[in-house]
Amino acid sequence: MTADSADRRRADERDYGDPLRGFRSEFHLPVDDDGRPLIYFAGHSLGLQPRAAAGLIGEELDDWGRHGVLGHHTARRPWIRYHEELTAHTAELAGAGAHEVVNMNSLTVNLHLLMVSFYRPTASRFRVLIERGAFPSDRYAVESQVRFHGFDPATALIELGPREGEDLLRAEDIERAIERAGETLALVLFPGVQYLTGQAFDLAPIVAAAHRMGAVAGFDLAHAIGNLELGLHASGADFAVWCSYKYLNSGPGALAGAFVHERHANAFELPRFSGWWGHDKATRFLMGPDFRPIPGAEGWQVSNPPILSAAPLIASLDIFRRAGLSRLREKSIALTGFLADLVDRRLAGRVAIITPRDPAARGNQLSLRIAGGVAVGRRVFAQLEAGGAITDWREPDLIRVGPTPLYNTFDEALRFVELLERATAQAARRP
Numbered sequence: 001m002t003a004d005s006a007d008r009r010r011a012d013e014r015d016y017g018d019p020l021r022g023f024r025s026e027f028h029l030p031v032d033d034d035g036r037p038l039i040y041f042a043g044h045s046l047g048l049q050p051r052a053a054a055g056l057i058g059e060e061l062d063d064w065g066r067h068g069v070l071g072h073h074t075a076r077r078p079w080i081r082y083h084e085e086l087t088a089h090t091a092e093l094a095g096a097g098a099h100e101v102v103n104m105n106s107l108t109v110n111l112h113l114l115m116v117s118f119y120r121p122t123a124s125r126f127r128v129l130i131e132r133g134a135f136p137s138d139r140y141a142v143e144s145q146v147r148f149h150g151f152d153p154a155t156a157l158i159e160l161g162p163r164e165g166e167d168l169l170r171a172e173d174i175e176r177a178i179e180r181a182g183e184t185l186a187l188v189l190f191p192g193v194q195y196l197t198g199q200a201f202d203l204a205p206i207v208a209a210a211h212r213m214g215a216v217a218g219f220d221l222a223h224a225i226g227n228l229e230l231g232l233h234a235s236g237a238d239f240a241v242w243c244s245y246k247y248l249n250s251g252p253g254a255l256a257g258a259f260v261h262e263r264h265a266n267a268f269e270l271p272r273f274s275g276w277w278g279h280d281k282a283t284r285f286l287m288g289p290d291f292r293p294i295p296g297a298e299g300w301q302v303s304n305p306p307i308l309s310a311a312p313l314i315a316s317l318d319i320f321r322r323a324g325l326s327r328l329r330e331k332s333i334a335l336t337g338f339l340a341d342l343v344d345r346r347l348a349g350r351v352a353i354i355t356p357r358d359p360a361a362r363g364n365q366l367s368l369r370i371a372g373g374v375a376v377g378r379r380v381f382a383q384l385e386a387g388g389a390i391t392d393w394r395e396p397d398l399i400r401v402g403p404t405p406l407y408n409t410f411d412e413a414l415r416f417v418e419l420l421e422r423a424t425a426q427a428a429r430r431p
Ligand SMILES: Cc1ncc(COP(=O)(O)O)c(C=O)c1O
Pocket: 106, 107, 108, 109, 135, 137, 138, 191, 195, 220, 222, 223, 243, 256
């Protein structure tokens, strides 16, 4: 048996023995213009549409049509408490208590709302530690909050990067940076999984180091929720935010999520940007002038939620509930490991994986750097797309590849690597 046919046999065996393989048929799988299925490895960017989503949106349209405003109480899922239908499963994914999570707004909006409460700079403690390669929206949000409080980002922002010649951050460097900032540090804002490199961070040591210095610890979990088994409550994090359109498969711009640790549940003295949906439910419709926040994360809500964009989340969370996060994580480790092993063996010297090898330090995503420079990398990316593989190119020089355990297969991982072999060979031949 050749090495290639051994890989084929391994892929087939893995798919045959995959206890989650039935979930693939619960998603719409994208096809090309000729109707041929694509290899969709972009779940880290936009997850696929659950087949059940349209029906759930349709039910809301139907209830709206039939009940009008009465639907707030008489819809199949009354809109007045619609977001509560999402809470238990969201809490499970976040590793948090139900009163610690809420689905609302979008990620960056939630980040702002929670920084209003948790970034409370003083003349001596005003600095924010983020990573040098932070997702731009996070950086913009932090910088604007710093300015809003009258500080200069040039002195208030600490941007921690990997060491010279390295792509990944070292845990000890994060802790050292926190210690070095000491009592000037007001907030540490870190990702759960770094969007560019796919590096996953252990939240608890970051939280502990921040708290030792008297600072707050918050997280952007856009690339972590539905990808890793999170223990947000146990980590002690003060707050976290995430979106639902990546691994949570809830559609472009879907309703996002937020976590506030229970020790802040009754921190009504904190400033917050308030709105009526965060007001005590029992008295909300008395329409009084005084704001009385709901204890817990729900108290940070501002507006009544957009039901049509929340509906797909019901479909998605139900899939996660049935699949089970620990089984998904098990398959993720196997599937991404299978892909990494193929890339290492079959593309040695041509493609480098910069994502950590230790499964504990990554999720589904692998970030690939193509040998020969950015121009070759771009050509390879274009060839992959032309060959029917959907990944994404991220500046300056990385192709992000995200096999997703809910709907991707080992066969796709193998076919992707075969395509990558052809693409790198072809890209290298062209001037
Ligand atoms: C890591 C990360 N943070 C923040 C955002 C911005 O999210 P939104 O546009 O939902 O605010 C994204 C979007 O992809 C992201 O990947």
